[in-house]
Amino acid sequence: MLWVLFLLFAKPTDGVNVVQKLKHLLAQAESSSVTLQCEHDKTDYFSMFWYRQTAGAMDLLAYSGAANSATIEPPFKDSKYTMNRPEVLKSSLEIKNLQSNDSAVYFCAASITH
Template identity: 45%
Template sequence: MSLPHWALKNLSRAQRQSPPGIVKSLTQSAELTCSHSISSYDTILWYQQSGGMGPLKLIGYVFSNSEPPPFSESKYKMIRLAVLNSSLEIKNLDPGDSAVYFCASSMAH
C-alpha cells in the first residue's frame, strides 16, 4: 500500500526543500531536507499540514549547533547538517503522515 503523494512547499523563497514529493509504503521511513541562505537565521523549524489545508502543526525545531529540543523521537528524527541545512526523517509511516511538510528558518530570540 502506498501513501498519497506528499507535496513539499516553501514558506519563503529563501528556503529550498527536497525532494518535491515522496511516495512510500506504510512502515517505511521518509527523509526530507531543507536549506536556506540567510546565515543569521540560526533556527530551522519543521511543520506538517494535514490534508494540504488548515493549520500548521509544529513538529520540531533545532537551533544552530545544538541538539533538538524534545519531540516525538520515536516518530521523527531531526538533524542539523550545518547552520544552513537540516533534515527530517519520518519513521514508520502511517496514513496520518500523508501531508504537506514545510520548513522555515528564523533568528532565535
C-alpha cells in the same frame, strides 16, 4: 499496500531563500521511512523549523536553534520523527514507520530568532 504522499514546501521567510529539493514524495506505508531535506542561504538565520499541515491543523513538529541541536515538539516527542541539523544552513526531518496518516504537507522555515 498503502502509500503515503508527502507534499514539501519551503516557507517563505523575509530576506532568506529556503529550499527543499523535492516538491512531492510518494512512499509505501508500513515498511518505509523518508528523510526530508531543507537548506537556506543566511548564516545569521540560526533557527530552523519543520511544520506538518493536515486537513485539520498546522503543527510545529520540530525546531533547532543552532547546528547539532534539535527538539521535537509534544505531542510528537519520543515518536517517529527525528530532526537533524548538521550545520546552520541545513536540516533534515526523518519520518520512520510510515502510516497512511503521515500523508501531509511538510514545511521547512528559517528565522533569525526562535
